[in-house]
Amino acid sequence: MWNDDSDQTDWAVTEAGVAPPAPRFLQIQGLAKAYVPARPVFADVSFDIGRGEFVCIIGHSGCGKTTILNVLAGLDTASSGHVFMDGREVRGPGLERGVVFQSHALMPWLTVRQNIAFAIKSRWPEWPAAKVRVHVERFVAMVGLMPAIDKKPSQLSGGMKQRVGIARAFAIQPKMLLLDEPFGALDALTRGTIQEELMTIVRETQQTVFMITHDVDEAILLADRILLMHNGADAAGGYRPGGISEMVVNPLPRDRTRTTLHHLSGYYPLRNHIVDFLVSRAHAH
Ligand SMILES: Nc1ncnc2c1ncn2[C@@H]1O[C@H](COP(=O)(O)OP(=O)(O)OP(=O)(O)O)[C@@H](O)[C@H]1O
Numbered sequence: 001m002w003n004d005d006s007d008q009t010d011w012a013v014t015e016a017g018v019a020p021p022a023p024r025f026l027q028i029q030g031l032a033k034a035y036v037p038a039r040p041v042f043a044d045v046s047f048d049i050g051r052g053e054f055v056c057i058i059g060h061s062g063c064g065k066t067t068i069l070n071v072l073a074g075l076d077t078a079s080s081g082h083v084f085m086d087g088r089e090v091r092g093p094g095l096e097r098g099v100v101f102q103s104h105a106l107m108p109w110l111t112v113r114q115n116i117a118f119a120i121k122s123r124w125p126e127w128p129a130a131k132v133r134v135h136v137e138r139f140v141a142m143v144g145l146m147p148a149i150d151k152k153p154s155q156l157s158g159g160m161k162q163r164v165g166i167a168r169a170f171a172i173q174p175k176m177l178l179l180d181e182p183f184g185a186l187d188a189l190t191r192g193t194i195q196e197e198l199m200t201i202v203r204e205t206q207q208t209v210f211m212i213t214h215d216v217d218e219a220i221l222l223a224d225r226i227l228l229m230h231n232g233a234d235a236a237g238g239y240r241p242g243g244i245s246e247m248v249v250n251p252l253p254r255d256r257t258r259t260t261l262h263h264l265s266g267y268y269p270l271r272n273h274i275v276d277f278l279v280s281r282a283h284a285h
Pocket residue numbers: 035041059060061062063064065066067068
């Protein structure tokens with residue numbers, strides 16, 4: 001569990017059994033990105049993410065999902081609009097946001113232990129070596145990689161490397177985890193295992209997550225809410241930029257698992273709604 005009390009979610013159920021509304025931890029206001037001024041990739045993108053919430057974004061290739069994630073990470077700038085995290089405007093990258101990309105960006109000359117220790121030492125330069133070691137091992141154990149802790153990335157499978165990336169992102173205890181198709185390159189079996197690991201860790205740590213995926217079932221399994229994003233396109237009235245069409249609330253119980261998901265009532269209507277969007281509305285206006 002997290003040590004940092006300031007990062008804890010307020011999503012506890014009250015004595016009356018009613019969950020209070022999640023605070024507006026991340027606020028995205030009127031975001032637009034244009035490489036060609038007359039044809040912005042997307043415009044008017046506004047949404048909030050509550051503390052401890054897991055939000056997925058789904059849309060066809062090129063609609064701008066990675067661009068939005070990069071703006072949230074502070075790795076890219078928007079043409080207009082604002083991003084606030086915990087009341088402060090995001091103006092550049094920071095260790096309070098952990099990013100995991102599809103290609104696990106590990107340093108090939110360092111072992112798993114050293115890769116994660118490097119991130120921890122950047123975050124807490126004052127920590128003594130023994131404290132760093134305990135912290136590294138805690139997060140390596142969390143993703144089940146203790147047997148491989150002293151191996152280099154070249155000695156690991158793709159799934160193992162991706163777990164190292166996830167452990168590293170968690171180890172710096174970010175206020176927000178940003179995941180860009182983190183399981184995209186994995187085979188179905190490994191993907192399923194890591195999805196469940198991620199779900200367990202996120203639930204235990206009440207981590208706030210924004211994740212891009214192309215996999216509808218992955219979004220339904222993991223997300224509390226799913227943003228459906230349409231592409232920019234030429235329409236009868238002229239060019240219409242891409243944007244968020246809908247924010248779908250996942251009504252399924254939070255203790256859902258991969259194996260029970262498709263038995264839950266509400267699963268098929270939700271899945272059909274998202275697939276219908278992708279098939280018939282994500283490109284049309
Ligand atoms: N540096 C750039 N210069 C010009 N156009 C760019 C640049 N970077 C991205 N784009 C364009 O912006 C659009 C959005 O790209 P982005 O990668 O955000 O989409 P995406 O929804 O994440 O796509 P995918 O699902 O394929 O990863 C694309 O049409 C892309 O070609």
